[in-house]
Amino acid sequence: MDIHRIEDALSKHSCMEALTWCSENKTALRKIKSTLEFELRLQEYIELARARKKHEAIAYFKKHLVPWQDSHLAEIRQASALLAVPPSTQCGPYKRLYDHSRWSNLIQSFRFAIYTLNTLPTEPLLHLALYAGLASLKLPSCYDIDHAGTKNVDCPVCDPGLGKLAEEVPFSHHVNSTIVCRVSGKIMDGDNMPMAFPNGNVYSREVLEDMAARNGGMVKCPRTGAVCEFSELRKVFIS
Known part of the structure; x- marks a missing residue:
């Protein structure tokens, strides 16, 4: 007042x-x-x-x-x-x-x-929260033009609007990597393990099972368009 x-x-x-x-x-x-x-x-x-x-x-x-x-x-x-x-x-x-x-x-x-x-603080608390959130999520891959198709659909930094704001904050440092499905944006782990196409592209089992159920057991690589049977997919184990 x-x-x-x-x-x-x-x-x-x-x-x-x-x-x-x-x-x-x-x-x-x-x-x-x-x-x-x-x-x-x-x-x-x-x-x-x-x-x-x-x-x-x-x-x-x-x-x-x-x-x-x-x-x-x-x-x-x-x-x-x-x-x-x-x-x-x-x-x-x-x-x-x-x-x-x-x-x-x-x-x-x-x-x-x-x-x-x-x-x-001389800045609004919303701005400070945004700085902290974007800095914890920002990765070099979010700005990789050559791999624009691999951006995480749920990543705020990959979003064109918030990604512009994130340019001013530092990159995050992660000791352990988190594998995220490029289609669903969900984390791939033991309950939703990564599955690899014969061409090497990896997506989550949940997404591929849903795709196979809707296409008579056939799955299509969203990035390259390659089609194969679900049985041809290989489980990926990250060490």
């Missing part, structure tokens, strides 16, 4: 609520070396300069910005010239200071500061 209240005030171009929060958490902000308070003070000075309230701006500058000169001297020097530059200026450095998009940056800076103080 506090975050929403302060961000709402910043979106309405008011720094008062955020500055109050900074005052209440001054020690903690100093420990994490946050510059949020300076950014807020600078924005209030910019708004006074925008309104051409020169006397108020000078007084504000001396009281709230000069104390930051040890760490923000360059920004303070640039800001000191704002009173001589109108808001309509096309001069790059001063045009950026007058830019209203700075308020959006202040909201982001505030959110980062309060998340850091409360040890909250």
Whole structure:
């Protein structure tokens, strides 16, 4: 509720609520070396300069910005010239200071500061869960163009959409391999053992038995189209 209240005030171009929060958490902000308070003070000075309230701006500058000169001297020097530059200026450095998009940056800076103080993740929990899930499933074969036909139908990384997201996470490390049927996406084990066609392609027994039951005992290799009797298939034992 506090975050929403302060961000709402910043979106309405008011720094008062955020500055109050900074005052209440001054020690903690100093420990994490946050510059949020300076950014807020600078924005209030910019708004006074925008309104051409020169006397108020000078007084504000001396009281709230000069104390930051040890760490923000360059920004303070640039800001000191704002009173001589109108808001309509096309001069790059001063045009950026007058830019209203700075308020959006202040909201982001505030959110980062309060998340850091409360040890909250700066990214949504859904994103973190996706990173962990994709990293645990990502394999080089998911991106092997030469074997696109062997992709697991149930693998999120093999999916074009999630696979694009997975490009940014590391490959998983598996000590033991898990054999998965490329047709059903199910794991092949002792209860659903792998069966090999004469051409060497391997599929799960469950899929091949179902195929044989529907085709009078004949099975067809989904990848090559080769047809043979179910009895010609060989059991595969992985050591």
